[in-house]
Amino acid sequence: PSTSPDPRGRNTLIRNIDYGIQPTTQNRRVLDIFTELQHRLKFSDHGNAIAVLLRVLLELSIDQYIFQQSVSNIHTNDKLANKFRKCADHMLSSGKLDNKYHQILKKFEQAEPLISANTLHGYIHSKDFFPSDTHLKSIWDTLETYVLICVKS
Numbered sequence: 001p002s003t004s005p006d007p008r009g010r011n012t013l014i015r016n017i018d019y020g021i022q023p024t025t026q027n028r029r030v031l032d033i034f035t036e037l038q039h040r041l042k043f044s045d046h047g048n049a050i051a052v053l054l055r056v057l058l059e060l061s062i063d064q065y066i067f068q069q070s071v072s073n074i075h076t077n078d079k080l081a082n083k084f085r086k087c088a089d090h091m092l093s094s095g096k097l098d099n100k101y102h103q104i105l106k107k108f109e110q111a112e113p114l115i116s117a118n119t120l121h122g123y124i125h126s127k128d129f130f131p132s133d134t135h136l137k138s139i140w141d142t143l144e145t146y147v148l149i150c151v152k153s
Helices: 029-040 043-069 080-094 099-109 115-125 133-151
Strands: none
Touching: 029 043, 029 099, 043 080, 043 133, 080 099, 080 133, 099 133
């Protein structure tokens, strides 16, 4: 993950830096969402939209990785957390990420309160679960490298 000043100081989910993502026909939608989260949607006005789009960005990025890398152990009924783990395992075995980061990513599937599929699911489906900009920034900062590997695959 990139380093920058205090994450609470930014008003967008994704930092305004060049991530080197090359547009392709496969990543058009992902890149559109990435751009919205990086440049257009501000926490001061769009907290709910940012939470929902982060979830969509993650899912579409994972699906792109699965397709581009021919990840074979994915099943039609796999939930987001399962697909996330299987892609992380594939990234580890193919040397795209190290074991230390892989261990951090395991928390996503295990319902770790800070970064989890359950949290993102709650942001979308619970009427009483409100997104926090600090929390969303923490999720992004943790998952940033993973998402970039997916998007650039």
